[in-house]
Amino acid sequence: MNNTRRTLLKAGTNGAVLASLFAAGILRPVRVLAADPRRAAFEATGLADALRGLSAGTPAESADLVLKAPDIAENGAVVPVEVISNIPGTTSLSILVDNNPLPLALHVEFSGGAVTETVARLKMAKTSAVRAVAQAGGKFYVARREIKVTIGGCGG
């Protein structure tokens, strides 16, 4: 018999019991995090699933979305990239590494007077395309670059 499940069923909606289970580490707050809509995209193990998790569909290529990255990264543990969106109405940017075990690296929502650009440092397991996805006015745009990795950054 699964005792955790029994306890949970008995507890019903008793928040205090649930809280104590969290505290005891019996229940992990994974489900709570899954409530964040993009968490699924971050946990996706393939590029197609990650893009689906972002609701990005098939984004259009745009010359106004600039992805700056080195052609060759000697150290895959730290690969500096910069994304600049000159697309009017851009609200968010995402960065994905096609061949990484979990491709979605970063998603950023801008507000206030923020300029829609970001620098970031990526981990890259091996040579891969890196893509930047911008959302503007309900549409998605993509820019893509190939980065050759000499020493992978996800090994151990």
Added chain:
Amino acid sequence: MASPMKIRARMNGDAAQIRILAVHPMETGLRKDGAGKPIPAHYVQTLTVDVAGKRVARYEVGTSVSKNPLFGFRVRGVKAGDKVVASWVDNKGDTRTDEAVIE
């Protein structure tokens, strides 16, 4: 207790250049230690940035971001002396908030 972030914020023309370096191991959960045991995932999941009390950026972060991650962007409509507040939360629920002033 997590180490403080390094925040640099400086006016450059009509915009403030903001650079935030979080000190964090960013473990993916996919690596193994010397004995072949998996190292549990430990990584920053969100980083929010407010300037003068207004939210300007909300980063959501995955494991494909490097150790000690660096984030940076520019903000218009702010001025020297405005307060920058950055705050991250990781997958273990640890959190760290630091402040700087735009130079």
